[in-house]
Amino acid sequence: MSTSTEWFRAWTGNRELIGDRFRVFGQDGTGGYAALWLIRPDRVLVEQPIVFLGSEGETGVVALDLGTFLWLLADGFGPHIPSVR
Numbered sequence: 001m002s003t004s005t006e007w008f009r010a011w012t013g014n015r016e017l018i019g020d021r022f023r024v025f026g027q028d029g030t031g032g033y034a035a036l037w038l039i040r041p042d043r044v045l046v047e048q049p050i051v052f053l054g055s056e057g058e059t060g061v062v063a064l065d066l067g068t069f070l071w072l073l074a075d076g077f078g079p080h081i082p083s084v085r
Helices: 003-012 066-074
Strands: 022-027 033-037 050-053 059-063
Touching (some): 022 050, 050 066
Antiparallel strands (some): 022 033, 050 059
């Protein structure tokens, strides 16, 4: 079993998930992860969406692809999802 599978199961609480559609590549200060979500079977890795999987269970799409994500970082934005009030 891969480390990402173990983490994904622990994060979701579902021991049956594999997490093979995610490629984690970053972590923020709270323990949340930035990952490529392999949801587009006909696209290469850099054309997959970037998602945030927060340490408290929050989730969200951060960017449509790696290029867009890099532009967000260059503009000073990190991979986080704002709180909903």
